[in-house]
Amino acid sequence: xxxxxxxxxxxxxxxxxxxxxxxxxxxxxxxxxxxxxxxxxxxxxxxxxxxxxxxxxxxxxxxxxxxxxxxxxxxxxxxxxxxxxxxxxxxxxxxxxxxxxxxxxxxxxxxxxxxxxxxxxxxxxxxxxxxxxxxxxxxxxxxxxxxxxxxxxxxxxxxxxxxxxxxxxxxxxxxxxxxxxxxxxxxxxxxxxxxxxxxxxxxxxxxxxxxxxxxxxxxxxxxxxxxxxxxxxxxxxxxxxxxxxxxxxxxxxxxxxxxxxxxxxxxxxxxxxxxxxxxxxxxxxxxxxxxxxxxxxxxxxxx
Numbered sequence: 001x002x003x004x005x006x007x008x009x010x011x012x013x014x015x016x017x018x019x020x021x022x023x024x025x026x027x028x029x030x031x032x033x034x035x036x037x038x039x040x041x042x043x044x045x046x047x048x049x050x051x052x053x054x055x056x057x058x059x060x061x062x063x064x065x066x067x068x069x070x071x072x073x074x075x076x077x078x079x080x081x082x083x084x085x086x087x088x089x090x091x092x093x094x095x096x097x098x099x100x101x102x103x104x105x106x107x108x109x110x111x112x113x114x115x116x117x118x119x120x121x122x123x124x125x126x127x128x129x130x131x132x133x134x135x136x137x138x139x140x141x142x143x144x145x146x147x148x149x150x151x152x153x154x155x156x157x158x159x160x161x162x163x164x165x166x167x168x169x170x171x172x173x174x175x176x177x178x179x180x181x182x183x184x185x186x187x188x189x190x191x192x193x194x195x196x197x198x199x200x201x202x203x204x205x206x207x208x209x210x211x212x213x214x215x216x217x218x219x220x221x222x223x224x225x226x227x228x229x230x231x232x233x234x235x236x237x238x239x240x241x242x243x244x245x246x247x248x249x250x251x252x253x254x255x256x257x258x259x260x261x262x263x264x265x266x267x268x269x270x271x272x273x274x275x276x277x278x279x280x281x282x283x284x285x286x287x288x289x290x291x292x293x294x295x296x297x298x299x300x301x302x303x
Contacts (some may be wrong), residue, residue: 005075006268009209010203010277024256025162026188027092028116032166035113046274049104049246051075052236053111056250057230058122062130064228065221069134069280072215075135077271081214082221083137084258084272085279087127089159091252093189097287099119101294111249113167116159120272123257124151144266154264158257192256196280207278214275218282226251226290243296252287255280 044248061175067085069079090112099110128148132138170177200207233243258276 029162062236081272081275089119098292124148
């Protein structure tokens with residue numbers, strides 16, 4: 001049975017890979033056009049929300065994911081897909097979701113900036129560490145021999161360089177950056193959503209035949225991460241606005257980056273690709289549901 005899961009072949013060629021590379025870089029660049037160095041310096045005056053968010057993103061998410069794997073014991077490649085998602089930074093689309101939910105948009109953008117920088121080290125590190133802790137996934141990693149430094153270079157190319165370029169343009173040409181951002185962010189996100197929809201359509205038969213392996217698992221994993229982010233922020237006595245923001249930042253992962261890593265380093269390993277691909281679809285839907293829910297709620301009095 002395990003072999004049948006790992007033998008799944010998702011239709012995703014090198015042209016698709018480059019298209020996703022470009023789209024994710026474009027999304028990151030669009031987000032970075034709104035980021036100023038003052039976003040970093042201002043947060044130093046009140047760093048608690050960002051610190052809580054970074055801890056939630058790079059420590060709690062992998063830890064909770066690992067505990068789920070220990071309890072559920074999914075197929076090894078599916079477990080490795082869960083670890084891949086957990087190791088990725090928050091999704092760039094979370095900025096849009098946060099605004100829709102009436103959360104702290106400035107905190108969301110700042111967390112995107114911090115997480116994108118931290119991901120250069122933390123994504124390959126978390127993936128290597130937590131993947132090696134679970135014996136079945138450790139065996140896959142040993143057979144594939146993924147070097148964390150190669151993953152770091154890949155993340156730098158997709159997230160780091162667009163982030164730096166966007167911030168440099170914002171610094172020297174703020175008016176142009178503001179105008180470009182208003183156009184580029186929705187267009188790049190729309191392109192990404194259309195690409196995901198197209199990939200899903202091209203693999204509809206495969207998804208329908210094998211979705212039962214990951215359907216409940218992805219929904220449960222995603223729901224738990226939303227809850228963990230909200231409760232951890234509440235435990236640290238952050239405001240309700242920041243609780244909503246950290247919930248969205250924790251629940252929405254950059255699964256597009258995860259999908260690229262799966263196809264770039266694991267040759268589209270069946271169960272791993274299936275889980276990350278479905279996550280890329282589901283967390284957009286769940287993010288919209290959560291955002292619309294909060295946008296319809298009356299804002300409580302801040303204390």
